[in-house]
Amino acid sequence: MPSSTAKPLPHAPDRTAQMQSEMARVIDRWTEGLADTPTAVPGLTLFRREAPARPAVCMVEPSVIMVTQGTKRLIAGGEGHVYNAERFLITSLDLPANSEVVQASPHAPCLGFSLKLDIRMLAELIAQGELAPPRPPTQDASVGVGSITAAALDPFVRLLGLLDEPGAVGVLAPLIQREIHYRLLVSGQAPLLWQIASVGSQSQRISRAIDWLKLHYTEPLRVDELAARVQMSPSSLHHHFRRLTAMSPLQYQKWLRLNEARRLMLGEGADAASAAYRVGYESPSQFSREYSRLFGAPPRRDVQALRPRPDACDQADRPDSASSSRPRSASTTVRSARVG
Secondary structure (H helix, E strand, O other), X not given: OOXXXXXXXXXXXXXXXXXXXXXXXXXXXXHOOOOEXXXXXXXXXXXXXXXXXXXXXXXXXXXXXXXXXXXXXXEEOXXXXXEOOOEEEEEOOOEEEXXXXXXXXXXXXXXXXXXXXXXXXXXXXXXXXXXXXXXXXXXXXXXXXXXXXXXXXXXXXXXXXXXXXXXXXXXXXXXXXXXXXXXXXXOOOHHHHXXXXXOOOHHHHHHHHHHHHHHHOOOOOOHHHHHHHOOOOHHHHHHHHHHHHOOOHHHHHHHHHHHHHXXXXXXXXXXXXXXXXXXXXXXXXXXXXXXXXXXXXXXXXXXXXXXXXXXXXXXXXXXXXXXXXXXXXXXXXXXXXOOO
């Protein structure tokens, strides 16, 4: 029989705060002197920012991002999404956006982590038929902000704990990640995830269109052929693509091209003309005009201003580069977005 002197379990808010503090200590220890820290856990990246930073151009992968200390804001489709120790961010598509550090200092840095979502795992959990379908969303969305609870934090605490137990990562990380995906599917952000993981849904078809664009952005774009590829009419593709990304397919392709060109100039020292041709432009003057409209300065001046300075984007906002055996994808374009 339990002793009457045993301490009562902490209330949920206290337990949540304790978990946040524990995760912040882990992240602080692993990111000291660094901005972004990939980990031994697949898809898990830690980040640290020690000063506020203006919005920086990013490509956000399907992921869940949590801040354990400080505040960040993601701007997508003209709408701002603030996330901090009380609210987490979730994204379901590869989405052009701007990431901003709102609250951070050297003494109280903005600390957090991102975990890439496994869309296949979400689909498997849904297919098991044991989850009640959520109410259909009132509008298409690819970004959401949810409330942080103790139940949601618990598997993340255990996942971060594996960083000090690398030998267990291969066995335990997949189990914990599966639990995390389950928790997300029963959270307030479930409608967003069900849309993207359900085969045949409009969101899932737009995701397939984006995957194709990421691999073929250097090629001329024919919207009718892209629509047929994802089994949509051209008008339906255009409508749903814009609702989910705030861009048309052509604008999305242009964004990919310009950001990859920026990466080539910043990371590989390419000049503007060669970068333009490599990403699919036939006219350097057209490239320069469109580059200036997106980034606010001509290519040469923009690149000079970018070297070097820290940025607001998390590594979560910079997917890994595509294989060198195929054309660079949108995952690579984000490397050009290391701006402040």
